[in-house]
Amino acid sequence: MKKLIIALAASAALLGGFVTGAEAQEKTKVCFIYVGSRTDGGWTQAHEIGRQELQKALDAKIETPFLENVPEGPDAERAIERMARSGCALVFTTSFGFMDATIKVAQKFPDVKFEHATGFKAAPNVATYNSRFYEGRYIQGQIAAKMSKKGVAGYIASFPIPEVVMGINAFELGAKSVNPDFKLKVVWANTWFDPGKEADAAKALIDQGVDILTQHTDTTAPMQVAAERGILAFGQASDMIAAGPKTQLTAIVDTWGAYYIKRTQALLDGTWKSEQIWDGLKDGILTMAPYTNMPDDVKAMAEETEAKIKSGELHPFTGPINRQDGTPWLAAGEKPQDGVLLGMNFYVEGVDDKLPQ
Amino acid sequence: MFEAILLTVITASTPLVIAALGELVAERAGVLNLGVEGMMIMGAVCAFAAAQLSGSPYIGILAGIVGGGLFSLLFGFLTLTLVANQVATGLALTILGLGLSGQLGEAFVGLPGIKLQPIVIPLLSDIPFFGRVLFSQDLIFYLSVALVVGINWFLFRSRRGLKIRAIGDNHASAHALGINVIGARYLAVMFGGACAGLAGAQLSLVYTPQWVENMSAGRGWIALALVVFASWRPWRVLAGGYLFGAVGIGQLHAQILAQNLGIVIPSQFLSALPYAATIVVLIIISHNRRTTLINTPASLGKPFVPDR
Numbered sequence: 001m002k003k004l005i006i007a008l009a010a011s012a013a014l015l016g017g018f019v020t021g022a023e024a025q026e027k028t029k030v031c032f033i034y035v036g037s038r039t040d041g042g043w044t045q046a047h048e049i050g051r052q053e054l055q056k057a058l059d060a061k062i063e064t065p066f067l068e069n070v071p072e073g074p075d076a077e078r079a080i081e082r083m084a085r086s087g088c089a090l091v092f093t094t095s096f097g098f099m100d101a102t103i104k105v106a107q108k109f110p111d112v113k114f115e116h117a118t119g120f121k122a123a124p125n126v127a128t129y130n131s132r133f134y135e136g137r138y139i140q141g142q143i144a145a146k147m148s149k150k151g152v153a154g155y156i157a158s159f160p161i162p163e164v165v166m167g168i169n170a171f172e173l174g175a176k177s178v179n180p181d182f183k184l185k186v187v188w189a190n191t192w193f194d195p196g197k198e199a200d201a202a203k204a205l206i207d208q209g210v211d212i213l214t215q216h217t218d219t220t221a222p223m224q225v226a227a228e229r230g231i232l233a234f235g236q237a238s239d240m241i242a243a244g245p246k247t248q249l250t251a252i253v254d255t256w257g258a259y260y261i262k263r264t265q266a267l268l269d270g271t272w273k274s275e276q277i278w279d280g281l282k283d284g285i286l287t288m289a290p291y292t293n294m295p296d297d298v299k300a301m302a303e304e305t306e307a308k309i310k311s312g313e314l315h316p317f318t319g320p321i322n323r324q325d326g327t328p329w330l331a332a333g334e335k336p337q338d339g340v341l342l343g344m345n346f347y348v349e350g351v352d353d354k355l356p357q
Numbered sequence: 358m359f360e361a362i363l364l365t366v367i368t369a370s371t372p373l374v375i376a377a378l379g380e381l382v383a384e385r386a387g388v389l390n391l392g393v394e395g396m397m398i399m400g401a402v403c404a405f406a407a408a409q410l411s412g413s414p415y416i417g418i419l420a421g422i423v424g425g426g427l428f429s430l431l432f433g434f435l436t437l438t439l440v441a442n443q444v445a446t447g448l449a450l451t452i453l454g455l456g457l458s459g460q461l462g463e464a465f466v467g468l469p470g471i472k473l474q475p476i477v478i479p480l481l482s483d484i485p486f487f488g489r490v491l492f493s494q495d496l497i498f499y500l501s502v503a504l505v506v507g508i509n510w511f512l513f514r515s516r517r518g519l520k521i522r523a524i525g526d527n528h529a530s531a532h533a534l535g536i537n538v539i540g541a542r543y544l545a546v547m548f549g550g551a552c553a554g555l556a557g558a559q560l561s562l563v564y565t566p567q568w569v570e571n572m573s574a575g576r577g578w579i580a581l582a583l584v585v586f587a588s589w590r591p592w593r594v595l596a597g598g599y600l601f602g603a604v605g606i607g608q609l610h611a612q613i614l615a616q617n618l619g620i621v622i623p624s625q626f627l628s629a630l631p632y633a634a635t636i637v638v639l640i641i642i643s644h645n646r647r648t649t650l651i652n653t654p655a656s657l658g659k660p661f662v663p664d665r
Contacts, residue, residue, distance in 0.1 A: 037459065037570035039466040069571065160624075187612050188624035194574040195565040197605075200369055204609035207361040208617075219572075221565045224470075242467055243567070353612075354621040 031088035032066035035095035042218035043237040047094045050256030072097025084109040132280030134170035136252035138316035141174025146298045154205030155186045156215040160356045162344045169348045186353035195221035239289040251289035282310040322349040370602030372556035376580035379552020386545035387525035387656035391447025394577025395454020400425035400557025402458040405568040414473040425554015433546040459570040470566025509591040525654035528661040588652040604631040
């Protein structure tokens with residue numbers, strides 16, 4: 001049944017999702033592959049806003065077709081190949097699960113440039129780009145520890161990949177920097193996009209006693225549940241304040257636009273080369289939504305932490321940090337290599353969950 | 358806490374039960390409509406849009422029912438009048454529904470939803486525990502229970518229900534007896550569409566009061582599986598729907614409980630539990646081949662062309 005759903009979704013994406021810009025032979029095609037709907041209110045919408053900014057900035061020179069609702073897995077390869085075949089000069093594949101498919105298609109089309117978001121596999125014509133979301137999650141953790149009355153936050157997680165594990169750890173480290181006993185409950189929804197399931201996970205966490213929610217899934221459903229139950233929550237990928245005007249404390253807002261413009265300009269200038277880019281708050285690739293629904297002292301703390309991270313004074317992963325089982329990971333003052341963070345497959349001390357292997 | 362969990366289970370199970378009941382009636386009449394997912398999402402978008410425009414979730418419910426019913430008419434026309442292949446048409450209906458609903462709903466994305474409020478039934482809701490869980494629910498939940506009782510009565514206790522089952526078992530004989538096969542099938546298909554639409558309305562007005570593309574997220578397929586799971590019996594649809602909902606919600610709580618107790622249960626395993634439960638129950642049900650054959654509509658999915 002699951003296969004059937006995937007096959008259907010793929011056909012739906014291929015039939016319905018293909019949208020091309022104006023017909024103009026001279027314009028360079030910069031293409032986007034989205035995992036979700038471009039109006040999901042979260043992850044994909046953030047990329048869509050970036051695409052629109054790109055189109056606006058370089059309107060005379062480029063067109064930016066996109067494919068949305070492309071499922072991860074084997075079908076992604078077909079979708080990406082279709083884009084490459086249609087004359088795209090640069091293809092942005094905007095989900096972790098497109099990694100292997102991107103690499104495979106890139107081998108078939110050496111003249112087409114690819115950029116894969118959040119992955120770790122590169123090639124001469126495949127660059128990777130990512131955002132240091134963990135910086136924002138560290139700030140969220142600090143706010144959570146200040147705002148939670150019970151000292152327990154709930155984390156709605158998608159899949160146990162390094163990106164998500166890193167986010168959970170950063171949140172816990174931020175919280176522990178304020179309250180050393182802070183606990184984090186994790187629920188794996190095993191989906192990026194299913195409003196019902198995300199809402200169910202949120203309800204389960206609240207029923208089990210957490211009074212602050214954060215999510216690493218794509219829709220505003222958890223925010224909505226938090227609002228209904230009168231607890232506080234953090235938004236993910238896009239500013240979700242509309243779903244919880246009295247609920248959202250802040251949100252990690254992905255702001256890809258400037259990056260897309262920079263890389264497309266490089267392509268037009270002929271200076272594009274494969275790079276592994278991992279930018280953070282200071283580069284503006286992610287921003288924090290306004291700090292709301294919190295007292296001024298908490299807001300001041302959050303702003304101070306944000307400033308320190310931007311200036312490089314503070315790295316969320318700075319030792320001493322123990323692993324979940326209490327064994328030391330980083331010595332005092334030690335900071336991890338980026339590669340270690342990107343491959344993170346263990347929890348730090350204080351996370352209650354046992355990591356699915 | 359147990360009460361809160363039960364409430365969540367009811368919310369998660371209701372759309373499955375309603376959509377499966379509608380499909381059950383269509384299949385009892387011999388029509389296999391794989392477009393449940395598409396009709397459900399059309400119901401969801403129509404319900405959300407109508408609720409937004411009118412300000413009333415009840416208008417929304419009505420719009421969901423009408424939207425799903427009208428959308429199923431397309432399936433009826435293609436498969437019953439033009440005798441197109443039911444499997445292919447049903448799949449097409451799902452794909453079309455997902456795309457069309459995305460288009461229709463574009464203006465409504467991100468708008469705060471209007472939640473359907475519970476109707477508290479006096480006296481009954483005062484019963485400790487179960488009163489609060491079962492009798493202070495929203496209209497769609499009450500409808501779902503009424504549908505189970507009503508459809509069970511209709512199919513197995515009424516003359517028209519007997520005719521529907523006769524059509525589903527042997528359309529040629531039913532036709533020879535003078536029953537209007539095509540007409541009855543049209544009604545059954547539209548009933549299925551209306552139910553799927555109502556289930557969709559539950560998604561966008563109760564479950565998660567918002568509109569996002571693809572928000573049905575495969576629930577139509579689960580409803581389809583439930584019909585087989587229930588061997589075309591309304592009460593078993595109810596039981597199956599709640600089993601499925603309970604296992605789905607239970608696994609989320611199990612994750613947190615496991616964390617509290619410090620034990621390791623892989624979440625992927627827990628996520629797969631509803632599907633594993635389906636397989637186990639299917640094995641138990643299909644154990645007796647004779648009863649399975651008796652319950653399965655013999656003309657299911659077969660096209661019917663009346664000789665003139």
